[in-house]
Amino acid sequence: MDNKIYLYDNNFIGLLNLISFLITNKIKPQNIKNLDYQPNLLDELINLNITIDKEIFKYIIKTSNKDILRILYYIYLSKYDNKELVIYYFYLNMLKYHANVIHMRNLKCVSLGLKLAHQVKDEVHKLKGFLRFQELSNKILYAKAYLNNDVLYLLSCHFKNRLPLEYWIIKDENRKMYSVYDKHNFYIVSEENFNLSTEKLSNNEKNMQDLWKEFYRTIGISERKNDKCRMNFMPKKYWKYIIEMEQDI
């Protein structure tokens, strides 16, 4: 049995270049993994050291369109274990069906790929709402969240447009990564390379949180109380970081 596992640089463009190379050379991989992959006994790891060519983005857009490129990127951000293989087969079908590949939902790689992309999009959308910043004593706005999929970059884009004149930091508690915004750009850095000087809250912070909690408590109509419905829209896994829900966990 073939146990070849192909390795790519830990980024999206590296993966696309590898996949394109494999397809051109008619290689059907057993699996594709990034450089952090911990192999099993039987795995045969292969690193082809493919040169990175940015033209691949243009090529994908030319073969299909921007939306397909975006879908591939979203699948790449998914936490799904074999996402690389999903992208490989999605890509293969894109070469055959071009932009129509998204209509081929009877193919498993397409329906699964679109499902993963949707989950990523959905997580970004939910966190655009559920993320909570706290103001630190140095006026920096600081938010922590447990990100299932790797959506720190997409979230940061949203807050860059929304809060351009504030200093803010978002921490992904899952991957131990920070996104740090300096009023011009945001930078994504790992825990080892970043030192949050203080987590002390500003003088006004508890006050504001208190006001918000009172508003939250007041705005619900007791005659319409519906815990099940609330849980549907705001699943408990998010509550830990939603300040108005903390006390209910």
Added chain:
Amino acid sequence: MQLKEKLIILADSAKYDASCSSSGSMRKNNKGIGNAAFSGICHSFASDGRCISLLKILMTNCCIYDCKYCLNRKSNNIKRATFTPEEICAITINFYKRNYIEGLFLSSGIIKNANYTMELLIKTISLLRNKYHFNGYIHAKAILGADQMLVKKLGLLVDRLSANIELPTSDSLKLLAPNKNQNQVNDIMQYVHDHKDEKFVPSGQSTQMIIGATAESDLQIMQQSEKMYHNYSLKRVFYSAYIPINNDKLLPALKLPPLKREHRLYQADWLLRFYNFKVSDLLDLENPNFNILIDPKANWALKHLELFPKEINTASYHELLQIPGIGEKSAKRIISSRKHFKITFKDLKLMGVVLKRAKYFIICDGKYFANTNLFNKRFIESNLILEDKSPNTHNYQQLSLFNG
């Protein structure tokens, strides 16, 4: 009075307004704080399951009117409070930058007169936009009877403007809200409709009707909605199940709000706006109210079984939308996929089309999901009722996310 106490009073008196949608605006950040998200964003969900998107407050709950159904009516002996414009701005900005909210929904009781109240709303929102450079979403209530010039001013500052019709007929309004009249509502809606563009009320107007405080049938309610959608291109009509707050001999003695009825009205409203249904398809003088056991679309389909089952591979888009359980998204997926392959039941599942309800009304490539003898009204009806047993687990506010 402490700011916290004010906030509690003025949120409590604003909470009965159903709208909290923040969608439909493309407002960009312009060297300040905030922007709008076209699809709208829910930031939290209250204990009643409703989305919290906006800081929903009244500027003041003092009111010279005495509307029977309203908590803030002048004859109620309740604590009164008034925010200053600066206070409203400070809370909005502080909540916004912590990402608690998408923006502000500001309404008010009537102090002195309509124009005076409206001017105060304008002053507050203008401060928020121009001094605080706030580019987030703002929804304001237009005050009935205020000058057109003021409606224009306010409309240029906000994303959404709404005037509440309050009750389904003008007779009911006269009875329960003697200081208001339906022409004032129509005037504002007409003005907004005629002047709407990307600068003036870019995300459109909505309104709200209280359900169950007066004797109107669902037919009368839906006819009023249909008329307003048609005449003023409203984005939304919100239906608010009447909650007995005040004791008054003119009000019904309900114990619980008619939530199930409200839910059916929302479903039917959806059919009007996106599925090409007319009120006359759904209700008539002999059946003026919705079936509480079955949703309006399935109820319609059961009455027109001669049109079913529909073949998924050939039905038109319009016909697909008539199938219970099939929405816009599924219909579009079916149309674009079947150009490339013949759709089977298995494919529908892969395509993410939910078959729970739809399966009774379709055939795929000539096949019914079960023995074709079972395609009869009694079988389908009883199965649909069984599946629809827990209606309140869903809250239909969610619909406003994309199309509010």
